[in-house]
Amino acid sequence: MDPLVLIFLTSGLFLGWALGANDAANVFGTAVGTKMVSWRTAAIICSVFVILGAMISGAGTSQTLGKLGAISALPGAFMTALSAAVAVYAMTKSGLPVSTSQAIVGAIIGWNLFSGSATDIATLTKILSTWIICPVLSAAIAVTLFKAHRFFSKRVSIHMIRADAYTRLALIVAGALGAYSLGANNIANVVGVFIPAQPLPPFQVGNFIFSSTQQLFLLGGLAISLGVFTYSRRVMMTVGNSLGRLSSTAALIAVVSHSIVLFMFASRGLEAWLAGNGLPTIPLVPVSSSQAVVGAVVGISMLQGVSGIRWSVLGKIVSGWIATPIAAGLICFIGLFFLQNVFGLKVV
Amino acid sequence: MKTDLYLFRRTRQLETQIDGFFDKLSESSVVYRLAVRLYLREGACEEFQGRLNRVNELESEADILRRDIEKQLYSNTLIPDSRGDVLGLIETVDQLMSEFESSLWALSIETPQISEDYVGGFRKLTNMVIRAVDELALSGRAFFRNPHDVPAYNHKVVLYEKEADVISTNLKRAIFGSDLELAQKMHLRQFVEQIDNIADVAEDVADRLSIYAIKRLV
Numbered sequence: 001m002d003p004l005v006l007i008f009l010t011s012g013l014f015l016g017w018a019l020g021a022n023d024a025a026n027v028f029g030t031a032v033g034t035k036m037v038s039w040r041t042a043a044i045i046c047s048v049f050v051i052l053g054a055m056i057s058g059a060g061t062s063q064t065l066g067k068l069g070a071i072s073a074l075p076g077a078f079m080t081a082l083s084a085a086v087a088v089y090a091m092t093k094s095g096l097p098v099s100t101s102q103a104i105v106g107a108i109i110g111w112n113l114f115s116g117s118a119t120d121i122a123t124l125t126k127i128l129s130t131w132i133i134c135p136v137l138s139a140a141i142a143v144t145l146f147k148a149h150r151f152f153s154k155r156v157s158i159h160m161i162r163a164d165a166y167t168r169l170a171l172i173v174a175g176a177l178g179a180y181s182l183g184a185n186n187i188a189n190v191v192g193v194f195i196p197a198q199p200l201p202p203f204q205v206g207n208f209i210f211s212s213t214q215q216l217f218l219l220g221g222l223a224i225s226l227g228v229f230t231y232s233r234r235v236m237m238t239v240g241n242s243l244g245r246l247s248s249t250a251a252l253i254a255v256v257s258h259s260i261v262l263f264m265f266a267s268r269g270l271e272a273w274l275a276g277n278g279l280p281t282i283p284l285v286p287v288s289s290s291q292a293v294v295g296a297v298v299g300i301s302m303l304q305g306v307s308g309i310r311w312s313v314l315g316k317i318v319s320g321w322i323a324t325p326i327a328a329g330l331i332c333f334i335g336l337f338f339l340q341n342v343f344g345l346k347v348v
Numbered sequence: 349m350k351t352d353l354y355l356f357r358r359t360r361q362l363e364t365q366i367d368g369f370f371d372k373l374s375e376s377s378v379v380y381r382l383a384v385r386l387y388l389r390e391g392a393c394e395e396f397q398g399r400l401n402r403v404n405e406l407e408s409e410a411d412i413l414r415r416d417i418e419k420q421l422y423s424n425t426l427i428p429d430s431r432g433d434v435l436g437l438i439e440t441v442d443q444l445m446s447e448f449e450s451s452l453w454a455l456s457i458e459t460p461q462i463s464e465d466y467v468g469g470f471r472k473l474t475n476m477v478i479r480a481v482d483e484l485a486l487s488g489r490a491f492f493r494n495p496h497d498v499p500a501y502n503h504k505v506v507l508y509e510k511e512a513d514v515i516s517t518n519l520k521r522a523i524f525g526s527d528l529e530l531a532q533k534m535h536l537r538q539f540v541e542q543i544d545n546i547a548d549v550a551e552d553v554a555d556r557l558s559i560y561a562i563k564r565l566v
Contacts, residue, residue, distance in 0.1 A: 036425075161366065162359050
């Protein structure tokens, strides 16, 4: 294997690390911030289930990204992932909530513009529509779950201490589901652009052959886990404290809603079931876990009165969602120009 | 899996301890009422001392439970949203139990002479105070299981406390309107106020509980 391959892959792994550092907080932030679950437990569960999600269910969303822009040259894929990672890093530094999904889509469009490839408008529309559907759907699920919780809590008497134990257990289960969904849905952001180039030779363990794609998914999952273990603690504490006004039950509902939405946009099984029953299918698209959590929190806050929502903060969050793909696209375009004209690398 | 089983075993144990704590309050109020009635009938007799000792024991047992509950809540970082409220509740209920104890000790040490004219008033006052405490015990239990029910119980606590105030005022008027020596009047007034104070403390705890319950329901 060409050692350059590993160097090119580092940009994807950097993006994976950033995703693990930031998005794990969406899954376990509240639980860890409120000390309902210890950070160590959260990090271990999150890492294991992110890798499982990526390996078992990561293929669906990767295909959609492939349709948006099939980057066949490894240096091109390197710059696409790097520009997404730089955009994510820059947005995080400037305090704007970040979405790796939006960054990678912006970067792929940057590559399309540079290479003169036509952007598949149907796929792009599908992806853009999910950026609106995702938070709205997450809010709707959160509102439904919250109302159901209110309905049952008035009718079922559970001792506060027991309810606390159940909430802890539910936070762990929801966190595991969230981490699995995150791996399944967002692995495409991390290594999706490298898949068309098939950079790694197949690798045999006993009777099982690891394809290049599977190896990429595993590497991406490991990079996300590394991000979780090395940097997520601080982000989790921040998310936990900023969501401190929510009760532990409301926080649990936010995480569950987020996990359900991410799973819906990644599950091939669900897509097949919906199609089999003549129902409209949900597109398999990498969606932003930050958007999903924000949608859920806004939904719950609206139930408790619109005055509770800090519109300036929400405006800042939405502006970040617009700025991220544009920044990633620009960085990618300029970066590809340099790779091709200064370093003489084939990017298309 | 072992951790989960341990988690639920610990939960059950703590639930039992909290229920046990409120059992001590209910039992203290029953024994206190019996002790005061006994004193009004027979003075500081041997049986009265037995009742007093039982109230002391209950207070000590409640103290042990309180410390254990507090330790578990903090060391296992349980109920982060309501931990402070639960600790506040348990500590104020503990103070209420101390009021029972000190009231009986005062009767035992000072042995006030309560003439037949005031026995009925003291009995009525004690009954009303005990009703307030019993409703508070129900309210405290409801806080942990059905916070929606807390306002209904608290409403009764307030009602009984007000009624106790009326009885105590009438009793004090009767005492000071009598031909008793001033020293004896003041001595009796002190006991009226001491008993009435138990209902006041119960009302304070109920007020706290109302806020805690609202916080749980928001």
